[in-house]
Amino acid sequence: MTMSTARKETETPVTAPDAFLTAAFHAPCRSLALPCDMNTLSAELSAADAPAFVWTKVAGPDDPAFTPLTEMGFRVAVEEITYERPADAPAPAATADPGFTVRKITQDAAAREAAIAEELGDLACDNLTTSRFHQDPLVPDAVACEIKKRWAMNFFTGKRGQEMYVACAADGNAVGFNQVLVTPEYKVIDLICTAANYRRRGVARAVVEAMFEPGLKTRVGSQANNAAADAFYKSLGFDPVGTSLCLHWHAGDGA
Numbered sequence: 001m002t003m004s005t006a007r008k009e010t011e012t013p014v015t016a017p018d019a020f021l022t023a024a025f026h027a028p029c030r031s032l033a034l035p036c037d038m039n040t041l042s043a044e045l046s047a048a049d050a051p052a053f054v055w056t057k058v059a060g061p062d063d064p065a066f067t068p069l070t071e072m073g074f075r076v077a078v079e080e081i082t083y084e085r086p087a088d089a090p091a092p093a094a095t096a097d098p099g100f101t102v103r104k105i106t107q108d109a110a111a112r113e114a115a116i117a118e119e120l121g122d123l124a125c126d127n128l129t130t131s132r133f134h135q136d137p138l139v140p141d142a143v144a145c146e147i148k149k150r151w152a153m154n155f156f157t158g159k160r161g162q163e164m165y166v167a168c169a170a171d172g173n174a175v176g177f178n179q180v181l182v183t184p185e186y187k188v189i190d191l192i193c194t195a196a197n198y199r200r201r202g203v204a205r206a207v208v209e210a211m212f213e214p215g216l217k218t219r220v221g222s223q224a225n226n227a228a229a230d231a232f233y234k235s236l237g238f239d240p241v242g243t244s245l246c247l248h249w250h251a252g253d254g255a
């Protein structure tokens, strides 16, 4: 596809700054909302002040934007699956003495819980290794880890999420957490993991069951390559309701 790369001053940009990723990459990152004018995008990607990294999502390979984007150098980072648990799903039975405790931290109290922020950040860094950033060979592991760490820690500075459910072992160490977004229609599992040495002991189940609220659906996005998460969500009554492709563009990697 031939595209004009001349950028007119009057054109509205089709990509938007992504401050969160820019801080983690230490380089300018932008997100792309679709549909968009492909000529404007092409001009933005080849401009002198072009970003280092751009990301977007399409429904799948049949999405009309998919081919022009791949011709411009966008690559599939990961296939994402959205799961949903109905609002009227039955309440789970309580587990007797699981060997850890779960507590809820609300956004109002988050600033007073700063001591645990670093611990959860480290858990996120060490365990959330199926993310789209980890799957992208052009994103260094240290950056992928930094993204997940900042994501979890942003809860404690009021930048991300409304609720945090933390599982702590008897020695007080955090062994898992569930960071949650709350919308009028849904509660969303935004970030969830269990420490590797505490898996299959019901930690993730407990921090998810603790978030359920009668009358509200629960949602989560996962990756098609994450078989453990797929089995986990289905075991809790979640069903897959949609898929999308997450696309990444890196400066210098264009087609």
Ligand SMILES: CC(C)(COP(=O)(O)OP(=O)(O)OC[C@H]1O[C@@H](n2cnc3c(N)ncnc32)[C@H](O)[C@@H]1OP(=O)(O)O)[C@@H](O)C(=O)NCCC(=O)NCCS
Pocket: 127, 128, 129, 130, 176, 192, 193, 194, 195, 198, 199, 200, 201, 202, 203, 204, 205, 206, 221, 222, 223, 226, 227, 228, 229, 231, 232, 233, 235
């Ligand atoms: C997915 C994850 C959160 C599950 O945590 P966990 O604390 O081990 O899960 P639980 O012990 O609560 O498991 C509850 C049920 O889910 C299912 N399940 C969990 N992990 C599973 C696995 N690896 N394989 C198959 N089923 C699994 C089982 O039915 C399990 O019940 P059972 O152990 O009695 O059979 C954990 O593997 C993890 O942290 N992975 C890395 C981070 C990640 O992928 N997060 C999700 C991103 S979307």
